[in-house]
Amino acid sequence: MFNLHCSMGRTKLVMKKIEDPTSRQQFYSKRKDTILKKSNELAVLCDVDVGLLMFSPAGEVTSYSSKESLEDVMLLAMNKAGELNKRSPENPNEQPLTEILTQSKHEGKMVEKIAIVESHEEKLNKLKESLSEAQQKIRYYEPQVENINSVQEADAYEKFIRSAMELIQLSKAKLLGGQEFFQRNENVAVSFVNTEDMAAAGTSRGRMY
Amino acid sequence: MFNLHCSMGRTKLVMKKIEDPTSRQQFYSKRKDTILKKSNELAVLCDVDVGLLMFSPAGEVTSYSSKESLEDVMLLAMNKAGELNKRSPENPNEQPLTEILTQSKHEGKMVEKIAIVESHEEKLNKLKESLSEAQQKIRYYEPQVENINSVQEADAYEKFIRSAMELIQLSKAKLLGGQEFFQRNENVAVSFVNTEDMAAAGTSRGRMY
DNA sequence: CCGTCTATTTATAATTC
DNA sequence: TGAATTATAAATAGACG
Numbered sequence: 001m002f003n004l005h006c007s008m009g010r011t012k013l014v015m016k017k018i019e020d021p022t023s024r025q026q027f028y029s030k031r032k033d034t035i036l037k038k039s040n041e042l043a044v045l046c047d048v049d050v051g052l053l054m055f056s057p058a059g060e061v062t063s064y065s066s067k068e069s070l071e072d073v074m075l076l077a078m079n080k081a082g083e084l085n086k087r088s089p090e091n092p093n094e095q096p097l098t099e100i101l102t103q104s105k106h107e108g109k110m111v112e113k114i115a116i117v118e119s120h121e122e123k124l125n126k127l128k129e130s131l132s133e134a135q136q137k138i139r140y141y142e143p144q145v146e147n148i149n150s151v152q153e154a155d156a157y158e159k160f161i162r163s164a165m166e167l168i169q170l171s172k173a174k175l176l177g178g179q180e181f182f183q184r185n186e187n188v189a190v191s192f193v194n195t196e197d198m199a200a201a202g203t204s205r206g207r208m209y
Numbered sequence: 210m211f212n213l214h215c216s217m218g219r220t221k222l223v224m225k226k227i228e229d230p231t232s233r234q235q236f237y238s239k240r241k242d243t244i245l246k247k248s249n250e251l252a253v254l255c256d257v258d259v260g261l262l263m264f265s266p267a268g269e270v271t272s273y274s275s276k277e278s279l280e281d282v283m284l285l286a287m288n289k290a291g292e293l294n295k296r297s298p299e300n301p302n303e304q305p306l307t308e309i310l311t312q313s314k315h316e317g318k319m320v321e322k323i324a325i326v327e328s329h330e331e332k333l334n335k336l337k338e339s340l341s342e343a344q345q346k347i348r349y350y351e352p353q354v355e356n357i358n359s360v361q362e363a364d365a366y367e368k369f370i371r372s373a374m375e376l377i378q379l380s381k382a383k384l385l386g387g388q389e390f391f392q393r394n395e396n397v398a399v400s401f402v403n404t405e406d407m408a409a410a411g412t413s414r415g416r417m418y
Numbered sequence: 419c420c421g422t423c424t425a426t427t428t429a430t431a432a433t434t435c
Numbered sequence: 436t437g438a439a440t441t442a443t444a445a446a447t448a449g450a451c452g
Contacts, residue, residue, distance in 0.1 A: 010431040034428090050261075073262050080268075138346055141350045143377060218425080424447105425448090
């Protein structure tokens with residue numbers, strides 16, 4: 001139900017607490033630096049305020065802020081939040097623009113993500129279906145000999161495969177000029193009797209029997 | 210001396226404010242998501258507390274915290290040491306941070322959603338691969354006559370299909386007591402010569418000529 | 419404006435020294 | 436053990452639609 005993996009490098013990691021303390025601390029140190037670096041890049045390149053707090057597995061605090069102190073950034077956010085609380089009492093209908101912007105953006109994104117998840121679920125199911133269908137079909141063409149228990153069953157498989165063979169033979173005949181309908185190959189001879197079977201074979205695609 | 214550049218991709222960027230507002234906003238959006246994701250990874254993999262606050266160029270606040278609220282993380286840090294207490298806020302907690310708390314929850318859910326999307330994408334890709342493989346195989350068995358342009362091509366298909374037929378014939382022969390290897394059917398006769406072709410057909414999958 | 423693609427750079431897990 | 440190396444995955448800038 002959740003993201004199982006993350007990260008680059010030789011292999012992917014499971015999104016789950018690293019149990020070995022040494023590895024965990026090592027991991028933390030590296031990743032912490034990267035996040036710090038990227039936070040700083042964001043703050044500088046976009047000229048925005050960023051505040052960051054991280055606790056190491058040992059409890060050591062690392063903080064970053066684009067302003068003098070992290071508190072300044074927090075206060076900014078608090079003020080922002082406070083602004084959102086202000087409503088003009090005389091005009092209850094009049095919502096502060098900032099509130100509309102921020103809230104709707106959040107909601108919008110949530111809805112968007114949920115939509116993506118749903119669409120993926122749909123795609124997944126369709127794909128699974130297609131795959132299962134395709135694999136079923138392949139079972140007809142590549143039957144497991146040990147699973148065939150009767151001549152009738154074998155005949156059913158054979159019929160199916162024969163339609164494919166007929167298609168090819170037909171194709172070859174056409175390519176050779178359509179003159180010799182009965183083809184002879186180095187090591188295989190196939191003869192056809194009527195075209196009904198061919199037609200039937202041609203339309204038998206998609207559904208099995 | 211210092212890091213004058215940053216980033217991956219086609220070129221390096223100068224560590225300086227992006228002047229074009231559109232580019233800046235675009236840059237912010239992408240990078241913000243990455244930092245959120247990585248912060249979450251750090252929190253989960255290392256089982257530590259992380260708090261993050263980012264302002265967009267437009268002033269929109271994005272927050273993340275591994276705890277219920279960013280406030281919790283902040284308080285943790287404040288209790289930890291005076292490191293962050295350079296300035297004691299003149300209006301301490303005059304405004305409860307309910308808004309931030311709410312936003313944190315939103316972001317937390319966002320992270321979760323993003324994770325789901327990613328795991329789905331992974332599954333999707335795997336399925337697509339399997340399906341494409343299966344369909345490729347089926348193309349050998351159900352060639353589109355109109356797409357076969359040479360006898361050589363037709364021969365390749367034929368060999369492939371023949372191996373399936375041989376399997377069936379073999380199976381039938383066994384079921385019938387292994388006496389008649391050459392089967393005769395109502396309207397089609399197929400004879401086999403050697404098994405080399407089968408092997409060849411079996412390995413020729415993937416690419417046609 | 420927003421997604422997609424691709425070449426390139428970064429980040430980094432595993433491994434080596 | 437831990438710093439350096441290597442192989443691999445992720446991030447992402449720029450281009451295109």
